[in-house]
Amino acid sequence: MSEDVHDTAGGQGVVARIDGLIAGPTAKAVVLGMMVFVLLLLMVPIVFTFVASFAESAAGALPSGFFTLDNWRTVLGLGDYGVQTSVGPGLAFSAMLATGGMVLNIIIGVPIAYALTRYNFFARDWINAIAILPLVPGIILGVAFLRTYPENAGSALGLIVGYALLKSPYMVLTVQSSFQSMDLQQLEESSRSLGASWPRTFLTVIVPNAKDGIIAGSIICWTLAAAEFNFTYMVYARGPRPFSLFLFENISNAPYLQSAAAISVYFLIVVAAITVLQLVGNRGFSTSSDR
Amino acid sequence: MSSQTHETETFTAVATALIRPETEQERERRRIVVMCLPFFVLATFAAFIPLVVMARMSVSADQFENSGFSMEAWYTLATESVYLTVAWNTLWFATLATVASVIFGVGISHALEKYEFPFKGFVVSMISFPIALPGIVVAFMIIVLLGRQGLLTHTVAFFTGGSPLDIAVATTVFGLFCGYVYSLIPRSTMVLRGTYTEVNTDAEEAARALGAGSLRTFYHVTLPEIRPGVVAAFILTFRSALAIFGTVLVLQSLNVATLRIDREIAVGFNSQIAGAIGLIYFAFILAFTFVSLRFTETDVVEI
Known part of the structure; x- marks a missing residue:
């Protein structure tokens, strides 16, 4: 009542x-x-940007003069304006950095994800929170790097280490989600009762079973690192220019349609990433598997 | 004295057990330490040490290297009113954008979980798409919609007969708000979607059978069940909102902490002030996270 x-x-x-x-x-x-x-x-701005990158003129209310590849030629460095506007070197450099960060993330992320899922131990919740929540935002990490590693903050090594730290939560979460769907204790016990040592069990039984999660985590980390801007912008000083700075330059200085083409290059990368993520059971850029 | 000796002995025993474990329990403990170690090595060099150096930087007398001691940066932060404005802007704006994004996130997760419609998997992928976009690209998306050549700008100009230049709002605070929401809705939705799949539909059906309508069922049955997810979504979205930088750098309409840090470095290299703001920011995020995590379970926290 x-x-x-x-x-x-x-x-x-x-x-x-x-x-x-x-x-x-x-x-x-x-x-x-x-x-x-x-x-x-x-979706509308994404689709519109992609379509506009094939237009000749942005003078009217809507882009007009379809269909031309001029903007793409400029961005890809095949146009008349020479190489300095080309996406190629920056993208190749960023792909290399993102791959480095991704490898580091696999090395540090898979073991801690396993420990956090399989065992219960002292301060587990706190360690879990540190591992799955981004510790510092990119721009602040950048400021801290500038003073801590004055010579190396913006070097390839500095960028790889920074990307690995910034993107590690995505790897830990995705792999954790994979481990959570497995009966870890049973797998471990079966393997050990058949005579495998613990390291062998981990490397040849546990890890291969979490393959989909590791692949998904790697793709997410790679894609996010390839276009990481905040940290990169803060620490970059000289040397090859990463892809995200090329994007920034286009967004702030280039003609509208050329920016559209530059950004569309990244859209294509994201679409490819999402397609592979679907194949391993993740819907889009989500850290949890739908299977 | 004796307690110290005792502690040293315990420490040595623990260390020995870690290096040369004898029981299965000791072996398990060694495994846990070994598995967590790589992460903490990276975190030490890429986060803990840099954060300590940044703290030292904020009290450095020299702006180009850590030397001497001066509280001037902290004094400036405490006395100049512009920094209070920056803090206030950062907080109200992030809060507002977070609340809006979580409300939309609840609606979208509800639609995805409760109703049948075609291409659901595709819709989920499309909603998650912006998670991959850096802030500068999000800013461009807002320019595409609301800028001087924007789609919505031209649509409104067409119907009202106004000038697109007057209607464009991309570089106003409202445009920035749209940018924040653009990058935050996907994040809040992905967190909420995880909780929604675990909602007990029996209770909802029972409520309906007893005569409750949609809103009442949602308020009294669904909402309490998804509460941990809503709290988790709020925590994560708020943290993401505070960290946004690229979008503000391009649209420039509100002086928030991340933009201010950049300005301090770019104009005059005021490294001490940048370090001090960074430190306050980090301390705030840390406190916020650990206080708010008490209101939910850690396992629902996902990005």
Whole structure:
């Protein structure tokens, strides 16, 4: 009885009253409408940018003069403006850095993800929080790197180490999600009872079973590192220019359609990444598997 | 004295057990340490040491290297009102964007979990797409929608007959808000989606059978069940919102902490002030995370 009184008093009474006015189909329409609105907000500029990168002129309300590859030629360094605007060297350099960061992430991420999933130990929750939440934002890490490693902050090594730290939570979470769906204790015990040592069990039984999670984590880490901007922007001083700085230069200085083409290069990379993620069971850039 | 000797002995015993374990329990402990070690080695060199050096930097007398001692940067931060404005801007803006993103996240996860419609997997992938986009690209997306040549700008100009130059809002605070929400909705949705799949549909059906409508069922049955997910989404989205930099750098409409740090470095290399802001920021995030994690279970926290 007292719950009924509570229900009609205060905020919850309002819920009950509005509830009477909303029929089931209305609620469905509101929620689906919300989703469609967000989907349009997110997708329209991406699709538009990609389409505009094939236009000749951006003078009118809508880009016009389809279809031309001029913007892409410029961005890919095949145009008349020479090599300095080309995406090639920066993308190759960033791909190398992202690969380095990804390898480091596999080395540090897989073991700690296993320890955190399989065992219960002192301060486990705290260590878990440190491993799965980004410790420092890129720009602050950049400032700290500038003073800590004055010679190396913006070097290839500095960038790889920075990327590995910044993206490590994605690897730990994705691999953890894979481990959580496995019966680790049983796998471990079966393997050991058949005579395998513990390191051998880990490397030849546990790790191969978490293959999909490791692949998904690697793809997410690689893609995010390949276009990492905040940290890169802060520590970069000289030498080959990473891809994200090329993007920044295009966004802030280049003609509209050329920026569109430069950004579209990255869109293609993301689409490729999402496609592979689907194949290993992750829907998009989510750290949890849908299987 | 004797307790210290005792502690030393315990420490030696623990260390010996780690290096040369004799029981299975000791072996398991060694495994845990070995497995966590690589991560902590990286965290030490890439985060802990740099953060300590940054703390030292904030009290350095010299702006180009850590030497001498001066509290001037901290004094400036405490006395100049611009820094209070920066802190206030950072907090209210991130909070507002987070609340909006979590509300949208709940709606989208609800739609994805409760209703049937075609291409669901594709929709999920598309909603997650912006997670991969760096802030500068998000800023460009906002320019595409709301800039002087923007799609929405031109649409509104077409219907109202106004000038696109007056209607463009990409470089206003509202445009920046859209940029924040653009990168945050996907993050909050992905966190909430995980919790939504675990909602007990029996209880919802029972509520409906007893005569509750959609809103009442949601408020009294679904919401309490997804509460841990909502808290987790709020924590993660708020942290992401505070860390946004690229979007602000391009759109430039609000002086938030990350932009201020960049300005301090870019104009005059005020490394001490940049270090001090960075340190406050880090301490705040750390405190916020550990206080707010008390309100939810750690396993629902995912990015």
